[in-house]
Amino acid sequence: MHVLITGASGFVGRRVTQALLAQGSRVTAAGRAPLPDARIAFIAADFVRDTDPAAWLPRLRGVDVVINLVGIIRERGSQRFAQLHVATPRALFAACVEGGVQGVIQLSALGADEHAATEYHLSKKAADDYLAALPLRSAIVQPSLIFGPGGGSAELFKTLAVLPLGVRLGRSPQLVQPIHIDDVAEAIVRLANSLAPAQPAAANGKAAPAPPCGSRRIALVGPEAMPLQDYLAALRRTLGLEPQRVLTLPDAAARAFAWLGSVLPGLPMDRDALRMLERGNTADPADTAALLGRPPRAVQDFMAPAQRGAERTLAQLNWLLPLLRLSIAAVWIITAYVSALVYPEADSYRLLQRTGVPSALGPLMLYGAAGLDLLLGVATLALPQRLRSPLWLAQIALIVFYSVLIAWRLPEFLAHPYGPLTKNLPMLAAIWLLYELEKGKR
Structure with missing residues (x-):
């Protein structure tokens, strides 16, 4: 199976790429710079500029499955939602239809649905809806918070968990359902295998009929929904620390802090992030368990016991x-x-x-x-x-x-x-x- 991955150098992309290589797949990364692994072929591509299907069509020769993992949580400089989440993915998906690609996987986000209200969710939904309407086999994966080494949100939440004083932004439950990066990568690889071209039948050497076109939307979530403060408390227990004192800010103060984060760069919370937290980030874990063939791992199993001391030190630093x-x-x-x-x-x-x-x-x-x-x-x-x-x-x-x-x-x-x-x-x-x-x- 030949897989082309966009966003292969990112948090999810690195894990998916290694999982595909481990099972013997041929992997090509489309991006601005080659990856250091010599087993991964490279095609130059730029999601800021490549908004025309014609730019993608030559890159898809011989490709069986395309996995789009490009995404940003905030706009910075030339990185805009309109290009990275909408225009370029649409161009890529259209080229997949014209180029005969067998299947496409789109990494979206939980909350990119009919109730979406933030630019992040709305831009993801726009690409998801476009892909789902194409005559193409596709899977749209919508994860909750993803935990794992090297993940920006994972590092943020570990840091919040080890602070001597916690701060709760408002009184809404802020439900989350975190999932481990290894479960996300395994789920995406399993989906890629299901979308790959059928192998020739042993009896007559002819390929079995391809499954009909269609799109699936799959929420990738952990086994349990919990308030954000409970998630931080679980991480803190896993890191071997005593319970944290928590200061609850009134809703007005929380919104003022989020507004400040929208104005000043570098703060971990802005207005859209707070709105997404207040809405909640949960789903039924049945689809995730069915895809993995087992329950997704729980928060207390996110970090191996031998790594917890080092993880605690890094989070404190x-x-x-x-x-x-x-x-x-x-x-x-x-x-x-x-x-x-x-x-x-x-x-x-x-x-x-x-x-x-x-x-x-x-x-x-x-x-x-x-x-x-x-x-x-x-x-x-x-x-x-x-x-x-x-x-x-x-x-x-x-x-x-x-x-x-x-x-x-x-x-x-x-x-x-x-x-x-x-x-x-x-x-x-x-x-x-x-x-x-x-x-x-x-």
Whole structure:
């Protein structure tokens, strides 16, 4: 069976690709860059631009099954729902009909139905409905929350589960029915096998008749629906932590926080995400169990016992490292403010003179150093991770320089009861920790 996968480099795509390879299928990934696995063929494709069926038709030669796993939860830059969820999938599906592809699997979302209200759900539904109307065998899989290593939502919920204080956004139950990524991948592979061309019959060498065209919509869910806070509590128990105290925000406050998330990038919740949570994300698990031939795994079985310690540490670092970075930025920014605007200017000049700075250069050194501190603080907050390694090294070098110079020219600070120099040691260790954890990452 030859399968073409779009979104093969994503969270679900990686698992599906490996599962197909494990059963001996031929796999081709259509995307912007080849995958590192030499067993996977590559075809260049761009979901932002390839909105014409003619762009897809040549890529489908010899393909038996197409699996579309491309999706975004939020729009960013050139990644828009209209292209990635609607126009390009429709072009791909139309090309599948013209190119004689035997079957198509579309990864949708639970909630992409007649009650859909958010742009995410509506865009998924538009592609689902188009596919279902084509003269083609297809399966539209609609998973609830997917848990697994490397999943964005899984990492978010693990992090929320290990926080010392939980926050519940409003009083609605926010029902979810999480399913493990391995169950999702297995279900998709089983569907692909059911859509693949029939094998020749042994008796006469002729292929059996192909099943009639038609589309199935399958909700992929775990065995049990539960409120979101119960899901987080179950993850917390699995990670070996004591029960979490939970602060329930009034509905108005929850909506204000979600509005803020729609305005400021980086926050985990926006208005659409809150609306989807409030609506609920559940379905009958019977279809999932029938497809798998067994019940889907429960939340308490999502993480192997041997991995739980490492998972707990990683989840804790997900919130502790940003907190550490924020505190380091605050040190630089507050130091700049105190140096430039609070500490007596005359006293600052006297200290600078004792370190060897001529009086004429006092203002330049004082306000230049304050400006540099401010710049380092702002850069600590603003620079993306891939650009921060040089920043950490610059901060370490500057702190070491300040410490050595002050210890040499102002030795009384070494014996100061508040330890202004010795407190630089944990600061250096914290910055070095961030450097080691972030260097080389993209």
